[in-house]
Amino acid sequence: MNTEARSYHHGDLRAALLQAAQAELAEKGVEALTLRGIARRAGVSHAAPANHFSSLAALLSELAAIAFERLATAIRSECADETPGTTAHLIACAQGYVAFARANPALFRLMFRHERLDPMHARAVNAARDAFALPVTAVAALTGDTDPMDSPAPQAAVIALWSLTHGFAELLIQGQFDHLTGDDRDAWVHATIHRLIARSFPEAEERKPDA
Amino acid sequence: MNTEARSYHHGDLRAALLQAAQAELAEKGVEALTLRGIARRAGVSHAAPANHFSSLAALLSELAAIAFERLATAIRSECADETPGTTAHLIACAQGYVAFARANPALFRLMFRHERLDPMHARAVNAARDAFALPVTAVAALTGDTDPMDSPAPQAAVIALWSLTHGFAELLIQGQFDHLTGDDRDAWVHATIHRLIARSFPEAEERKPDA
Numbered sequence: 001m002n003t004e005a006r007s008y009h010h011g012d013l014r015a016a017l018l019q020a021a022q023a024e025l026a027e028k029g030v031e032a033l034t035l036r037g038i039a040r041r042a043g044v045s046h047a048a049p050a051n052h053f054s055s056l057a058a059l060l061s062e063l064a065a066i067a068f069e070r071l072a073t074a075i076r077s078e079c080a081d082e083t084p085g086t087t088a089h090l091i092a093c094a095q096g097y098v099a100f101a102r103a104n105p106a107l108f109r110l111m112f113r114h115e116r117l118d119p120m121h122a123r124a125v126n127a128a129r130d131a132f133a134l135p136v137t138a139v140a141a142l143t144g145d146t147d148p149m150d151s152p153a154p155q156a157a158v159i160a161l162w163s164l165t166h167g168f169a170e171l172l173i174q175g176q177f178d179h180l181t182g183d184d185r186d187a188w189v190h191a192t193i194h195r196l197i198a199r200s201f202p203e204a205e206e207r208k209p210d211a
Numbered sequence: 212m213n214t215e216a217r218s219y220h221h222g223d224l225r226a227a228l229l230q231a232a233q234a235e236l237a238e239k240g241v242e243a244l245t246l247r248g249i250a251r252r253a254g255v256s257h258a259a260p261a262n263h264f265s266s267l268a269a270l271l272s273e274l275a276a277i278a279f280e281r282l283a284t285a286i287r288s289e290c291a292d293e294t295p296g297t298t299a300h301l302i303a304c305a306q307g308y309v310a311f312a313r314a315n316p317a318l319f320r321l322m323f324r325h326e327r328l329d330p331m332h333a334r335a336v337n338a339a340r341d342a343f344a345l346p347v348t349a350v351a352a353l354t355g356d357t358d359p360m361d362s363p364a365p366q367a368a369v370i371a372l373w374s375l376t377h378g379f380a381e382l383l384i385q386g387q388f389d390h391l392t393g394d395d396r397d398a399w400v401h402a403t404i405h406r407l408i409a410r411s412f413p414e415a416e417e418r419k420p421d422a
Contacts, residue, residue: 031242112385156406159388160375163407167378168370174323177370195367196374200411 014052016042018066021059026106030116035059060110061121067107068127074100075134085141091197093135094165098193101169108173112166135161142201157201164200168193225263227253229277232270237317241327246270271321272332278318279338285311286345296352302408304346305376309404312380319384323377346372353412368412375411379404 020042024033035049035056042048053059078096082089101108110116117124139157171177172189181188231253235244246260246267253259264270289307293300312319321327328335350368382388383400392399 029240029242031240112382112387114386155391156403156410159379159403160407160410163378163382164371164375164411165378166382167374167376170381171323171374171377175325176323180366192367192370196371199367199371200375 013042013044013048016044017049017052017059018063021063022107025063025110029106030060030110030113033060055118057116057118058121060116061118061124063107064111064117065121065124065127067104067111068124068131070104070107071097071100071111072127072131072134074103075131079134079138084138087142087198087201087203089138090135090142090161090201091194093138094161094168094193094197095190097135097165098169098172098189101173102189105173108169132162139201142203160200161197164196165193168196224253224255224259227255228260228263228270229274232274233318236274236321240317241271241321241324244271266329268327268329269332271327272329272335274318275322275328276332276335276338278315278322279335279342281315281318282308282311282322283338283342283345285314286342290345290349295349298353298409298412298414300349301346301353301372301412302405304349305372305379305404305408306401308346308376309380309383309400312384313400316384319380343373350412353414371411372408375407376404379407 017038021033021038024038024041028037033056035053036046038059039046039049049059053062075093075096078092078099079089082092111128119125136158139161143157177188177192228249232244232249235249235252239248244267246264247257249270250257250260260270264273286304286307289303289310290300293303322339330336347369350372354368388399388403
């Protein structure tokens with residue numbers, strides 16, 4: 001299709017391009033994405049994306065921002081009923097993170113492909129900060145530290161929580177645990193996250209100081 | 212170049228194709244890889260790869276097998292001086308895993324892209340099993356269990372070790388910790404792996420039973 005679909009209003013075209021980009025991403029992966037291919041999928045001229053996005057990186061960063069906003073929502077909704085400072089709160093954060101990755105594997109991968117994104121994209125930067133605020137605060141509440149990035153031990157706790165949760169999510173969506181999950185995959189995932197986080201982040205009174 | 216470089220001996224062409232594939236992979240990512248592009252890079256006709264690899268998946272699986280063999284070597288060389296059953300042994304396994312990922316980021320990503328690989332590729336299957344044998348045995352030795360996949364708690368320990376190490380490696384090669392590492396990145400990585408593993412896998416006498 002080489003003629004622009006003029007029926008798009010300005011904002012609608014923008015949304016249509018983002019939707020087409022998401023579909024292309026899920027189908028072909030980030031390396032195969034081009035503005036031209038996205039325009040083709042949206043049924044508009046190859047010049048149309050330039051009206052809304054200065055580059056492919058700008059469009060991908062907007063997608064990453066949307067993804068981080070959804071991640072933040074997923075984490076908050078899981079954590080809503082939990083008490084800060086408890087292991088259950090951290091487990092809920094991890095459940096939200098993994099649930100987002102399972103529901104949006106292509107977006108999940110895009111969010112962490114820094115070399116394809118614009119590092120100064122304001123909406124993406126803010127959305128990422130917002131998504132990680134709750135887990136970082138949850139670690140601080142459990143370790144009893146006010147600023148978890150401040151002293152060596154809590155920083156290790158934040159890196160441990162993120163690495164553990166991210167690694168599990170990544171290996172899970174790759175299918176590495178498919179042979180372990182049994183018939184009820186959702187239940188297995190839920191129970192496994194619970195055990196992984198509880199074994200690495202026991203309640204404060206059970207914890208030993210970091211080595 | 213459309214004419215096959217006839218100076219290649221059979222085995223040399225095969226090796227040249229694998230080398231070209233690795234270069235293409237590092238430069239463009241797995242989604243952009245084609246047998247035709249690999250042939251072009253190796254300077255041979257686009258029909259040449261068919262003499263050695265039945266499909267792109269077969270060629271990628273051979274690369275993944277080579278990668279798993281290197282991973283096994285990296286893990287074994289780190290672990291050589293450590294005593295099985297100690298936290299230090301697990302730390303060494305993790306150091307080897309992360310060192311491999313840092314030195315071979317494109318291969319590291321390929322190894323875990325199951326949908327692009329042939330699941331029955333014998334050399335890749337054997338190499339993967341070999342690479343994970345030492346860490347799985349090390350977890351078993353530390354937890355005191357003979358078969359770490361047998362009872363629920365050790366299985367969680369294996370998943371925890373793999374998720375933690377894999378997630379840290381993945382986030383590290385993405386550059387997520389670049390702002391934390393300081394001038395001596397190697398030292399930061401080494402020390403952080405040490406603390407992450409030690410906090411999640413304390414020595415047996417210090418451990419509490421899994422929840």
